[in-house]
Amino acid sequence: xxxxxxxxxxxxxxRHYLEPGPxxxxxxxxxxxxxxxxxxxxxxxEFSPSLVGCMIxxxxxxxxxxxxxxxxxxxxxxxxxxxxxxxxxxxxxxxxDKFTEFGxxxxxxxxxxxxxxxxxxxxxxxxxxxxxxxxxxxxFIFEVVKxxxxxxxxxxxxxxxxxxxxFMISGRHISRKRLFTxxx
Amino acid sequence: xxxxxxxxxxxxxxRHYLEPGPxxxxxxxxxxxxxxxxxxxxxxxEFSPSLVGCMIxxxxxxxxxxxxxxxxxxxxxxxxxxxxxxxxxxxxxxxxDKFTEFGxxxxxxxxxxxxxxxxxxxxxxxxxxxxxxxxxxxxFIFEVVKxxxxxxxxxxxxxxxxxxxxFMISGRHISRKRLFTxxx
Numbered sequence: 538x539x540x541x542x543x544x545x546x547x548x549x550x551x552r553h554y555l556e557p558g559p560x561x562x563x564x565x566x567x568x569x570x571x572x573x574x575x576x577x578x579x580x581x582x583e584f585s586p587s588l589v590g591c592m593i594x595x596x597x598x599x600x601x602x603x604x605x606x607x608x609x610x611x612x613x614x615x616x617x618x619x620x621x622x623x624x625x626x627x628x629x630x631x632x633x634d635k636f637t638e639f640g641x642x643x644x645x646x647x648x649x650x651x652x653x654x655x656x657x658x659x660x661x662x663x664x665x666x667x668x669x670x671x672x673x674x675x676x677f678i679f680e681v682v683k684x685x686x687x688x689x690x691x692x693x694x695x696x697x698x699x700x701x702x703x704f705m706i707s708g709r710h711i712s713r714k715r716l717f718t719x720x721x
Numbered sequence: 722x723x724x725x726x727x728x729x730x731x732x733x734x735x736r737h738y739l740e741p742g743p744x745x746x747x748x749x750x751x752x753x754x755x756x757x758x759x760x761x762x763x764x765x766x767e768f769s770p771s772l773v774g775c776m777i778x779x780x781x782x783x784x785x786x787x788x789x790x791x792x793x794x795x796x797x798x799x800x801x802x803x804x805x806x807x808x809x810x811x812x813x814x815x816x817x818d819k820f821t822e823f824g825x826x827x828x829x830x831x832x833x834x835x836x837x838x839x840x841x842x843x844x845x846x847x848x849x850x851x852x853x854x855x856x857x858x859x860x861f862i863f864e865v866v867k868x869x870x871x872x873x874x875x876x877x878x879x880x881x882x883x884x885x886x887x888f889m890i891s892g893r894h895i896s897r898k899r900l901f902t903x904x905x
Contacts, residue, residue: 557881558742697741708892
């Protein structure tokens with residue numbers, strides 16, 4: 538797998554990468570333990586502060602690490618990582634070290650204890666912003682406090698999960714900017 | 722624009738269409754007034770009941786209709802509707818009837834007052850399930866109570882918004898089912 542060279546990216550523009558709905562690999566760490574989970578139930582909630590809402594099932598080993606640390610990194614894999622993304626999602630960190638098992642590289646983050654995944658083109662360091670819906674819905678509202686994005690390729694192919702082992706891969710990109718009169 | 726023939730679709734499988742992150746046209750109605758807004762900040766939250774979380778900015782004319790009626794329909798347009806999707810998002814229902822203005826056809830829904838949009842391949846009738854985050858985040862938790870989806874095409878091209886007038890269009894589809902040991 539390719540390792541990416543990432544640069545700082547404006548926090549208020551994180552939606553550019555998350556709003557299209559890509560599958561992510563969420564990394565977490567707490568008390569010396571780390572883990573990765575495959576994740577698809579997220580939405581942008583605000584530009585500034587840069588808020589992202591994530592439904593993380595309490596059945597996941599990562600849930601406890603994220604709940605206790607209040608931190609995670611949302612990492613975006615490219616489409617050529619479909620096998621790794623599937624394998625990460627079909628195993629539990631209770632039994633294995635997913636970084637070792639699946640050949641992923643942990644890189645120290647700037648602001649959170651959870652590591653970046655070096656094979657991902659975009660990594661968003663997150664801290665828990667509001668836990669009001671964690672107990673009732675397993676829904677975490679995170680603030681992205683640091684964003685790292687590779688400048689090339691401009692539009693990496695991303696994976697979008699449809700359930701039942703099926704993925705859509707991002708296709709072509711179009712602009713309708715001429716029709717936009719509002720900042721949307 | 723094409724009109725679709727839609728059939729009933731299982732509520733617990735709505736994620737197949739929403740989880741990949743497509744742009745939707747949300748239709749609403751209250752006290753004889755109807756509207757449509759373009760929407761991208763949503764996430765699946767539960768299979769059963771079929772829950773979807775939607776961030777709907779209070780600045781939208783639709784916000785008030787949805788807040789008061791507690792209902793809406795999430796309609797999924799195909800990629801060839803990029804101009805309409807852009808125009809709907811860049812105009813306000815306060816001034817125009819968007820159905821008339823943009824050539825969209827309102828079809829009576831089964832369970833909610835908001836109409837389906839007949840030019841959309843999938844229409845999900847929603848009722849407000851929990852408004853706990855509406856005042857603080859403009860975040861509505863809806864339950865999908867009726868799902869209508871066209872059987873053909875199997876994988877319609879969908880629009881995925883990136884901000885600044887840019888859209889990604891869904892591309893090819895792949896299966897990694899052989900790697901799935903869990904129901905995910």
